[in-house]
Amino acid sequence: MVAPERVRLLNDSSPRSGAAYVLYWAQTSRRLDSNHGLACAVERADSLGLPVLVYEGLTRDRPFANPRFDSFILGGARDNAARAAQLGFGYVFSDQRGALYRMAEDAALLVTDDYPGYLVREHNARLPARLGIPYYVVDSSCIVPMACFTKQEYAAYTIRPKINRLLPVHLRPLETAVPTIRWAGPLPVVDASPESGGGRVAAMKRLREFLAHDLARYAQDSREPTQRATSRLSPYLHFGHISSLEVALAVREHSPEFQEQLIIRRELAFNFARHGPNPRTLAALPNWARQTLAKHDADPRDYSYSHQQFERAATHDVLWNATQKELLRDGVIHGYYRMYWGKKIIEWSPSHQEALDVMLDLNDRYALDGRDPNTYANILWCFGLHDRPWTERPVFGMVRYMNLAGMRRKTEVDAYVKEMQ
Ligand SMILES: Cc1cc2nc3c(=O)[nH]c(=O)nc-3n(C[C@H](O)[C@H](O)[C@H](O)COP(=O)(O)OP(=O)(O)OC[C@H]3O[C@@H](n4cnc5c(N)ncnc54)[C@H](O)[C@@H]3O)c2cc1C
Structure with a gap:
């Protein structure tokens, strides 16, 4: 079961009766594996006897939109469509305004990502009152859920002992959630150029390369830019094509220096985004x-x-x-x-x-x-x-x-x- 500290219900609407599915909206955790939000959607769908529809959008007129970022997202969409079909999820990718509202009309409830920044924070403030169905947000960005820290932390030295105390509870693999009721509707094809650079397949390849060639020398060489010894995973982490949980489990105990960046520094930044001015x-x-x-x-x-x-x-x-x-x-x-x-x-x-x-x-x-x-x-x-x-x-x-x-x-x-x- 997804840890309750990760989940918040942001309105008091009742589930729609006679609905066709549970809707999972991938705003920032754009992946089917290692995703607490999707796991939560599957739990809810199983209890209602419904399939899960995964929706991923691309807002063309968002601030700082540009082809480089769009192509990264499209690479992810191609991988996600294939993985959804394998696992038994419905999957929709759309850049049309209003797509979310249309899909919510047939949904019993909606689950999406809890994220303290760019666009997602505004969506999660505005939409729960408008959709008329339960609106759950789930933290799948951090290894130790953001909700475990109730105020702004002053620096790494104040959050580090707190994270380290909670890591044994939260640094655990999350099994890929598979819905009991498989999606029976049509499966879309996402047409994205294979050289987009983004996506789950590229993220996992980068992780494998990092583990094989760079992790052992990270402590020594990560501060020498020409050595290219760092993971270069930050774009994949940003677009949610890979989770920091998966990366932390993969490197486990092999490099305290790397873990300091991936867990302590990264989660300090999320704490600042959530509680800071x-x-x-x-x-x-x-x-x-x-x-x-x-x-x-x-x-x-x-x-x-x-x-x-x-x-x-x-x-x-x-x-x-x-x-x-x-x-x-x-x-x-x-x-x-x-x-x-x-x-x-x-x-x-x-x-x-x-x-x-x-x-x-x-x-x-x-x-x-x-x-x-x-x-x-x-x-x-x-x-x-x-x-x-x-x-x-x-x-x-x-x-x-x-x-x-x-x-x-x-x-x-x-x-x-x-x-x-
Ligand atoms: C001025 C400035 C701007 C930055 N802007 C961003 C940004 O927009 N997005 C971003 O992800 N990082 C940013 N960083 C932090 C850091 O430089 C990058 O996370 C890192 O260089 C990404 O490369 P990597 O994935 O190879 O990192 P690695 O060294 O392999 O580290 C692994 C992961 O740990 C996390 N991490 C590493 N360093 C930090 C750090 N200092 N703080 C928090 N998390 C860290 C990242 O998620 C990174 O992918 C910024 C740093 C500075 C000084």
């Missing part, structure tokens, strides 16, 4: 960071660039330009250089709020894994969130600073710059 202003920062940044906001800058100059990778700094080129070309930046990318935007923007605006816009617009709880927690980390005060200096105040000389000392800057040319 609006991440789009500096008011979201802890007091010490707000105060020190306010004191240094008017400091003279050695360089000052516009949004457009940043976007075009047109600064004086070869490493920074290379990171921005990686973002434009591949939709990712290696995690270590991503910190440098953020810190330099702070250093070279006319004000701190303008720096935050530029970072949010560029990351959400171009990063495959953008628009994610990790996006906002990490961008604000560059301004001091979840961090501690360091030595005071111009522009940054006591917020941690990074420089090119340090990057050259610790990483192969020239080799990376050459790769990005």
Whole structure:
């Protein structure tokens, strides 16, 4: 049974009698396996003697929509349609407005994902009152359910012991849910180009490659971007093509360093998205960071660039330009250089709020894994969130600073710059 901490009922409607199915709406956990939301839908459907219809949508006019993200989602839809047919689910993929309302008309109840961000938060606030059927949300994003933490955590050191205490309960495989009543209606074909890059098949392949070639050297090489030793799973995690639970079980105990990122840092970000203030202003920062940044906001800058100059990778700094080129070309930046990318935007923007605006816009617009709880927690980390005060200096105040000389000392800057040319 799906743990009750994962499930919330957001309205008091009664199940529709004479309904044809239970509807599962995959908003962010876009997968059929390792999905607590779908498992919950199967439990409800079995008790009502109904099949399950899985619906996955693509809103073409959403903020930051672009072909790169659409193609990633379509790759997932192709895999999901095939897997749904295998397991006995109905499956619909649609980019039509109103599709959800039409499908809800024949549904006994709806189950969807609990997710503290981008679009999903607004949908889950608006739709329960409108659909006229029970509206359940289920947390399948985090290993330890978000509901286990009732307030905003201050930093990794405050959430870490709490997560570690609860991991033995929640770090357990979730069997693929199979509905008792198989879907008997027509099965759709999703026409998506095989080279889209996204999807369940590609995610599992990436995980297998990571386990075979990179996990053992993660602790040593994950901070050297040219080594390509990290998992590169963040886009698949973002679109829900793979669950962090599956990844954590697959790497189990082999790399505490990797688990620190995948579990502690990631779930700290979800905690911030769920309980923290609006991440789009500096008011979201802890007091010490707000105060020190306010004191240094008017400091003279050695360089000052516009949004457009940043976007075009047109600064004086070869490493920074290379990171921005990686973002434009591949939709990712290696995690270590991503910190440098953020810190330099702070250093070279006319004000701190303008720096935050530029970072949010560029990351959400171009990063495959953008628009994610990790996006906002990490961008604000560059301004001091979840961090501690360091030595005071111009522009940054006591917020941690990074420089090119340090990057050259610790990483192969020239080799990376050459790769990005
Ligand atoms: C300015 C800035 C912006 C960022 N924006 C995003 C973003 O939009 N989306 C995103 O997923 N991550 C973001 N990160 C965090 C991190 O850089 C990426 O998660 C990581 O680089 C993804 O590559 P990977 O999958 O190879 O990571 P790995 O090193 O293989 O880590 C495995 C997984 O752990 C999680 N993880 C790793 N680092 C962090 C971290 N610092 N905080 C929280 N979770 C982490 C991710 O889910 C990642 O896929 C950002 C970091 C910075 C400094």
